[in-house]
Amino acid sequence: MIEAQSLRKDFGSFTAVKDLSFTVEPGQVLGFLGPNGAGKSTTMKMLTGFLAPTSGTARVNGHDLVDDSLAARRCMGYLPEGAPSYGEMTVLQFLQFIARAREILPASRDSAVNDCVEKLQLKGVLHQPVDTLSKGFRRRVGLAQAIMHDPPILILDEPTDGLDPNQKHEVRQLIDQMASDKIIIISTHILEEVEAVCNRVMIIADGELKVDDSPQGLVARSRYHNAVSMVLDEAQKAASVLSDLPEVAGAEVSGRELTVFPASDQLFSAVSNAISQHDWKVHELKLEAGRFDEVFREITRGGMS
Amino acid sequence: MSAVTTVLRRELAGYFATPVAYVFIIIFLVMSGVFTFYLGSFFERGIADLDPFFRFHPWLYLFLVPAISMRLWAEERKSGTIELLLTLPISTFQAVMGKYLAAWLFLGIALALTFPVWITVNYLGSPDNGAILAAYLGSWLMAGGFLAIGSCLSAVNRNQVVAFILSVVVCFGFLLSGLPMITNLFSGWAPQALLDAVSSLSFLSHYADISRGVVDFRDLLYFVLVAGFWLAANVIVLEQKKAD
Structure with a gap:
C-alpha cells in the first residue's frame, strides 16, 4: 500500500x-x-x-x-x-x-x-x-x-x-x-x-x-457520454428533425457527421426510430462512450475540475 | 558491505569495458617513465632507489586522477543512471564508497603496472625494497586523496569538463598549500594558527618523506583523513542535490 x-x-x-x-x-x-x-x-x-x-x-x-x-x-x-x-x-x-x-x-x-x-x-x-x-x-x-x-x-x-x-x-x-x-x-x-x-x-x-x-x-464526464454520432448525406436536415425530439438535448453538425446529445437515456432508440422513419442513408452510427481526449483537455486546461 | 562490492564490481568492469582503462594506464605508464628517466635523471644519479620515480607522482596525479574522477558522478547525472542507482536498495554512502573504491583500485592497478621500474632498480643495484613498498603505499594513498576530492567535485554538476577543471584547481591548491604561493594569501591577516593549519594541509609536504621511503604514520593518516572528509562531503552533495 x-x-x-x-x-x-x-x-x-x-x-x-x-x-x-x-x-x-x-x-x-x-x-x-x-x-x-x-x-x-x-x-x-x-x-x-x-x-x-x-x-x-x-x-x-x-x-x-x-x-x-x-x-x-x-x-x-x-x-x-x-x-x-x-x-x-x-x-x-x-x-x-x-x-x-x-x-x-x-x-x-x-x-x-x-x-x-x-x-x-x-x-x-x-x-x-x-x-x-x-x-x-x-x-x-x-x-x-x-x-x-x-x-x-x-x-x-x-x-x-x-x-x-x-x-x-x-x-x-x-x-x-x-x-x-x-x-x-x-x-x-x-x-x-x-x-x-x-x-x-x-x-x-x-x-x-x-x-x-x-x-x-x-x-x-465527457459531454459526448451517451451521445449518438452518425455519418449521413443529409446531416443538416436530419439535425433539424432530431433536435425536435424530446430525447435530444442538442445536435452538432460538422460536414457529413452529426452528433446528437442526450436529454434522456432513450436517445439511441429514438434516433434509430427516426432514421427508419425518414429512410435516411446512414453510413455509420454509434453510441459514444465519451471522449477521453476531450475530458483530458477540459481538465488540464482548467475547464472543469 | 555487499552493496558496496556490487557497485564496486560494476564500476571496475565498466572501466575495462571502455577504452578509458587502457588509455589511462598507457598514458600513466608512459608519463611516469618520462618523469623518472628524463626529469628525474634516474640513471645519472647513480643511486639505487626510486626517489626520481615517486617524486613526480603528485604532479602526475594532479592531472590524471581528475581525468578518472570527473566521470564518477557527472556521468551518472548526465545519463540519468543516478536515478536508477539511488533507487536501488543501496544507500548514498554505499554508492559513493563503491564507486570511489573501484576508482581507487583501478589507480592501484595502474600503479602496480609500474613494476618494471622496480625490477630495473633491483637489477641495477640493491635498493631498500621495504622503503620502495612503503613509498608505493604512500603514493597510492595520496592518489586516494586526490580521487576523493575529484569524486566530490564530480557530484557538483553534470558536466565532466567542469568537474575536471574544478578538481585540478582544488587538487593544485591542496598540493601547494604549504608553499608561499598559497600561504602568502593568508599571511598578514590570518592568525598564525590558521596559517599553520593551511600549510599543514599540503600534499607535497606530507608526501615528501613518503617518496623517499620514510613512512610516518601521521602522513598516512593525513591522506586517509583527507579522503574521508571529501567523501563525506560527496555524500552530502549528492543528498542535497540529486535531481540536477
Whole structure:
C-alpha cells in the first residue's frame, strides 16, 4: 500500500508538486496522466525515494520513504523516465548487476535474470552493449530491471514510450498479468493506454491533483457520454428533425457527421426510430462512450475540475 | 558491505569495458617513465632507489586522477543512471564508497603496472625494497586523496569538463598549500594558527618523506583523513542535490 500525504516539492522558487495526497491499494493499476511538466515524474521520484519531498510524507508498505528509505525501496521496482541504464555493459551484465543490487540470493540469481529476459524477450540481445540497442529494446531492458525481484509495487515512468504498436501491446499484456496482486503506477500521456491497462486514473496538472477516478468514470464526464454520432448525406436536415425530439438535448453538425446529445437515456432508440422513419442513408452510427481526449483537455486546461 | 562490492564490481568492469582503462594506464605508464628517466635523471644519479620515480607522482596525479574522477558522478547525472542507482536498495554512502573504491583500485592497478621500474632498480643495484613498498603505499594513498576530492567535485554538476577543471584547481591548491604561493594569501591577516593549519594541509609536504621511503604514520593518516572528509562531503552533495 502506498500512502502519500500532502507531498510537496519545490525546486528553488518553482513548485513542481503542491500538496498531493492519495493512497493506492494492491490490485490497482494507477495511471498518472497530465501534460508535460505537470509534476508526474517528480511525484514518482518522491515515491521511489529518489527525491525527498520538501514537505509531506509518503509511506510504502508501512515504510517511510525518508526515514526507512532502503526498506521502502526493497518493495519497489522502478523504471525511471527515459529508461536509463549503464550503456557500456551488455544486457546480461546489466541484469546481473541489478540482480546483485536487488539482493537476490546467488542461487536464484540466474533464474531471476532468465525469467525477466523471457518475459521481455531480450534473449537475442543478451550479449550486446546497452548503448547499441534500439530505443524499444532499451525500454524493455529498463522494464526487465524493474520487475526482476518481483516487487509488490511497480512504478513505471512512461513504460511504452518509444515502443512500436506490437511492443506496446506486449508491455500492456505484461502489466495486465502482474496487475492482480500488485500496485502498479504508470505515467503516460498516451490516453488509450490508460483505458487499456489502468483501473484508476489521476490527472495531475500544475502539480495539483485534478481528478481521481476510474477510466470509465472519467470518460462519463465527457459531454459526448451517451451521445449518438452518425455519418449521413443529409446531416443538416436530419439535425433539424432530431433536435425536435424530446430525447435530444442538442445536435452538432460538422460536414457529413452529426452528433446528437442526450436529454434522456432513450436517445439511441429514438434516433434509430427516426432514421427508419425518414429512410435516411446512414453510413455509420454509434453510441459514444465519451471522449477521453476531450475530458483530458477540459481538465488540464482548467475547464472543469 | 555487499552493496558496496556490487557497485564496486560494476564500476571496475565498466572501466575495462571502455577504452578509458587502457588509455589511462598507457598514458600513466608512459608519463611516469618520462618523469623518472628524463626529469628525474634516474640513471645519472647513480643511486639505487626510486626517489626520481615517486617524486613526480603528485604532479602526475594532479592531472590524471581528475581525468578518472570527473566521470564518477557527472556521468551518472548526465545519463540519468543516478536515478536508477539511488533507487536501488543501496544507500548514498554505499554508492559513493563503491564507486570511489573501484576508482581507487583501478589507480592501484595502474600503479602496480609500474613494476618494471622496480625490477630495473633491483637489477641495477640493491635498493631498500621495504622503503620502495612503503613509498608505493604512500603514493597510492595520496592518489586516494586526490580521487576523493575529484569524486566530490564530480557530484557538483553534470558536466565532466567542469568537474575536471574544478578538481585540478582544488587538487593544485591542496598540493601547494604549504608553499608561499598559497600561504602568502593568508599571511598578514590570518592568525598564525590558521596559517599553520593551511600549510599543514599540503600534499607535497606530507608526501615528501613518503617518496623517499620514510613512512610516518601521521602522513598516512593525513591522506586517509583527507579522503574521508571529501567523501563525506560527496555524500552530502549528492543528498542535497540529486535531481540536477
